[in-house]
Amino acid sequence: xxxxxxxxxxxxxxxxxxxxxxxxxxxxxxxxxxxxxxxxxxxxxxxxxxxxxxxxxxxxxxxxxxxxxxxxxxxxxxxxxxxxxxxxxxxxxxxxxxxxxxxxxxxxxxxxxxxxxxxxxxxxxxxxxxxxxxxxxxxxxxxxxxxxxxxxxxxxxxxxxxxxxxxxxxxxxxxxxxxxxxxxxxxxxxxxxxxxxxxxxxxxxxxxxxxxxxxxxxxxxxxxxxxxxxxxxxxxxxxxxxxxxxxxxxxxxxxxxxxxxxxxxxxxxxxxxxxxxxxxxxxxxxxxxxxxxxxxxxxxxxxxxxxxxxxxxxxxxxxxxxxxxxxxxxxxxxxxxxxxxxxxxxxxxxxxxxxxxxxxxxxxxxxxxxxxxxxxxxxxxxxxxxxxxxxxxxxxxxxxxxxxxxxxxxxxxxxxxxxxxxxxxxxxxxxxxxxxxxxxxxxxxxxxxx
Amino acid sequence: xxxxxxxxxxxxxxxxxxxxxxxxxxxxxxxxxxxxxxxxxxxxxxxxxxxxxxxxxxxxxxxxxxxxxxxxxxxxxxxxxxxxxxxxxxxxxxxxxxxxxxxxxxxxxxxxxxxxxxxxxxxxxxxxxxxxxxxxxxxxxxxxxxxxxxxxxxxxxxxxxxxxxxxxxxxxxxxxxxxxxxxxxxxxxxxxxxxxxxxxxxxxxxxxxxxxxxxxxxxxxxxxxxxxxxxxxxxxxxxxxxxxxxxxxxxxxxxxxxxxxxxxxxxxxxxxxxxxxxxxxxxxxxxxxxxxxxxxxxxxxxxxxxxxxxxxxxxxxxxxxxxxxxxxxxxxxxxxxxxxxxxxxxxxxxxxxxxxxxxxxxxxxxxxxxxxxxxxxxxxxxxxxxxxxxxxxxxxxxxxxxxxxxxxxxxxxxxxxxxxxxxxxxxxxxxxxxxxxxxxxxxxxxxxxxxxxxxxxxxxxxxxxxxxxxxxxxxxxxxxxxxxxxx
Numbered sequence: 001x002x003x004x005x006x007x008x009x010x011x012x013x014x015x016x017x018x019x020x021x022x023x024x025x026x027x028x029x030x031x032x033x034x035x036x037x038x039x040x041x042x043x044x045x046x047x048x049x050x051x052x053x054x055x056x057x058x059x060x061x062x063x064x065x066x067x068x069x070x071x072x073x074x075x076x077x078x079x080x081x082x083x084x085x086x087x088x089x090x091x092x093x094x095x096x097x098x099x100x101x102x103x104x105x106x107x108x109x110x111x112x113x114x115x116x117x118x119x120x121x122x123x124x125x126x127x128x129x130x131x132x133x134x135x136x137x138x139x140x141x142x143x144x145x146x147x148x149x150x151x152x153x154x155x156x157x158x159x160x161x162x163x164x165x166x167x168x169x170x171x172x173x174x175x176x177x178x179x180x181x182x183x184x185x186x187x188x189x190x191x192x193x194x195x196x197x198x199x200x201x202x203x204x205x206x207x208x209x210x211x212x213x214x215x216x217x218x219x220x221x222x223x224x225x226x227x228x229x230x231x232x233x234x235x236x237x238x239x240x241x242x243x244x245x246x247x248x249x250x251x252x253x254x255x256x257x258x259x260x261x262x263x264x265x266x267x268x269x270x271x272x273x274x275x276x277x278x279x280x281x282x283x284x285x286x287x288x289x290x291x292x293x294x295x296x297x298x299x300x301x302x303x304x305x306x307x308x309x310x311x312x313x314x315x316x317x318x319x320x321x322x323x324x325x326x327x328x329x330x331x332x333x334x335x336x337x338x339x340x341x342x343x344x345x346x347x348x349x350x351x352x353x354x355x356x357x358x359x360x361x362x363x364x365x366x367x368x369x370x371x372x373x374x375x376x377x378x379x380x381x382x383x384x385x386x387x388x389x390x391x392x393x394x395x396x397x398x399x400x401x402x403x404x405x406x407x408x409x410x411x412x413x414x415x416x417x418x419x420x421x422x423x424x425x426x427x428x429x430x431x432x433x434x435x436x437x438x439x440x441x442x443x444x445x446x447x448x449x450x
Numbered sequence: 451x452x453x454x455x456x457x458x459x460x461x462x463x464x465x466x467x468x469x470x471x472x473x474x475x476x477x478x479x480x481x482x483x484x485x486x487x488x489x490x491x492x493x494x495x496x497x498x499x500x501x502x503x504x505x506x507x508x509x510x511x512x513x514x515x516x517x518x519x520x521x522x523x524x525x526x527x528x529x530x531x532x533x534x535x536x537x538x539x540x541x542x543x544x545x546x547x548x549x550x551x552x553x554x555x556x557x558x559x560x561x562x563x564x565x566x567x568x569x570x571x572x573x574x575x576x577x578x579x580x581x582x583x584x585x586x587x588x589x590x591x592x593x594x595x596x597x598x599x600x601x602x603x604x605x606x607x608x609x610x611x612x613x614x615x616x617x618x619x620x621x622x623x624x625x626x627x628x629x630x631x632x633x634x635x636x637x638x639x640x641x642x643x644x645x646x647x648x649x650x651x652x653x654x655x656x657x658x659x660x661x662x663x664x665x666x667x668x669x670x671x672x673x674x675x676x677x678x679x680x681x682x683x684x685x686x687x688x689x690x691x692x693x694x695x696x697x698x699x700x701x702x703x704x705x706x707x708x709x710x711x712x713x714x715x716x717x718x719x720x721x722x723x724x725x726x727x728x729x730x731x732x733x734x735x736x737x738x739x740x741x742x743x744x745x746x747x748x749x750x751x752x753x754x755x756x757x758x759x760x761x762x763x764x765x766x767x768x769x770x771x772x773x774x775x776x777x778x779x780x781x782x783x784x785x786x787x788x789x790x791x792x793x794x795x796x797x798x799x800x801x802x803x804x805x806x807x808x809x810x811x812x813x814x815x816x817x818x819x820x821x822x823x824x825x826x827x828x829x830x831x832x833x834x835x836x837x838x839x840x841x842x843x844x845x846x847x848x849x850x851x852x853x854x855x856x857x858x859x860x861x862x863x864x865x866x867x868x869x870x871x872x873x874x875x876x877x878x879x880x881x882x883x884x885x886x887x888x889x890x891x892x893x894x895x896x897x898x899x900x901x902x903x904x905x906x907x908x909x910x911x912x913x914x915x916x917x918x919x920x921x922x923x924x925x926x927x928x929x930x931x932x933x934x935x936x937x
Contacts, residue, residue: 053524053525053526058863340855353866355866355871358869359836363863363866364864365863366862367859368849368861369857369859370851370859374881375851376879377878378876378879379875380874380876381875382873382874382875383873384869384873385869445869447869
């Protein structure tokens, strides 16, 4: 591979990689070689700062990330009270707490539930638990993608969740990734590996919270394996502070007759990306990827959602909703690929946006790539302000304009909020939304009848 | 396939092979292969161009050299082709003898006239009878223009680009590159440096052009690139409907076609631009065929309207996005397209609607048909700029798959920076409905006839936008192009 210019920001991470590699001399050989390969991929790619002709990064400018400086190898602490105050919490849940990339047993709340292994990734690696050697880095780490390569090059600790064959868990499992309170700007690579056995069933909540006030860089990577007949209900809550960079990646491999349903709730970070790819790798697999994003100020939220139908008879549904205010910018880039043999596929794709201010921008790119003929695929996208007629109706009944707008915004979000079923989680996202709406409204513009 | 015989065929259509594959043996005045500053100067000198135009070409050429060095040939389209060797192309080919311009049709090379005959161009009196003015572009040099006089009485200028440079330099200088600047993109830059000829039309203020202007393009010299440049200006309140139809002779080697079309619709003007593109698509095994890399864009001022309609059945590769810059308030942009990719054809085509003015409105209707091993991509951008209050866009793009070896792709880009805009995008992908096929076949139609009927009906929203003569030809083209894809 010849490169016209030096890959961006590689040297920034190089010293940290070298010192991390020498600190992890005791790691198993397979892991060392995984890190090495990933580092060589990253050092060829660099950060994706070039946007012209780069379809994956056409709308999100990573120059601020490339220009920022981070300290490495600094970890902080967090208290349980701080975590409970910032993340959804229910004592009945099994909750794994990871602070600055490291598992913390004393902060976690684990009940020893039968059929569930939940805890430290580094321990799982050391003990060779389950399929960790075959699975880790096999979905996210082999690809030519800067952030999975970077994360894989720095693989260390994180969370490991395995559900035994046939186990149907009654209560959700939550993994909370915490960035600790620390004024240094740091880079962290939170990692989660989920191994859902055949015919198992789990509700999985992935939460990202940030206790720091300074700009942090987090590149979380989640790999999920769903064996035959497994059913996974996944929630993703992203609550980074508004000066941070959050470049998240989730990769899911689904076997036959599996169901993966995910709803994401994204309100945090200065620049955030939620990059999800599901591979429907056996007949009868279905996946649902939904989400709500809200942006204000100068925030950027980028939803990079893709599904590959590799085998016949699978179905997928992508549906995202966005509420934008201030001078914020959101991106929805949905992709459905139906491969040659994947006949009888069904795919839906939708992105609806509410633009509340003149400075906000939404870029939607719902794309379909279809190589099989017996397919039903449809997609749609809309963008606009709150409906003037409805607003007028509410105002004519004595509701003032701000309150009427708040009702309409809340109504727009409701459909997604309702998908958050566990009670404590539902309360959490509703509370955050209710607190966020006045912020969005304060930065909105009144759209008169022209 | 059981009932193939029930399909009536024209006798020379054996197996749906390319109907227009003949080569005219005309002596050609060729510049040496390859691209250099000297070639650009040579083209300009051959055409006796003024200094300012040579300078413009040279600026484009120098920019292109930089783009080439920076490897800026666009790679984002879903098309796959061996790299083009830009030094292995003839950049200038003129039919011999045209350096002394023909004084009447009698002076035109009879063999060339015969070529037009085969193409069915109504060049002589038939042109007038058919109400069509033809600016026939044969390779690079315009050989004859009809009805110039009738149009002249209305003040309408319709001539070859070279003539326009000679006779109307002020108009050309004012509008050339005003919509597609020479820096626009790799292929448009190449075109700006080496464009050979093309058509020019100017409709004066308030004039409604009484006939449909028409031009035919042919690529004739083996290995010669064709780099037309078309410029159409509709002055305030003017109206023009422009038809572009293309067939190219049978060729074994791939041929590059990088054209540029600029439309300028001043206040209250309307331009309707219709295209049938049926260039050689390559053999059934994917050998040869035209590489069609085209930049087409129009600018609509206040209350103006620009409408693109295209039926794209030819070319091995189509890379084409006719666009409208909705600059003026209340301006309207439309794009209606049927694109068909059969055998090994690849089409990556769509539009761009850039809303700048208030109350601007755009409509996109795209129908993509994929058959054989063809790949068809709709790629369309709708951009609402911050000042585009109350802009409205409606996009509908549907894809149809015929057979299980083809691909149908949809890549819309929706970019909204004004909250008062209303945008709707809908798309669907499916195969021809088994129920509909069953219904028609139960009534005695063969599978192929039934497919054809369904596909024609499915494409109707676009076909009906074409001028009448074109609509007939388009239906026929879809039928011929799809033969062999079913059964």
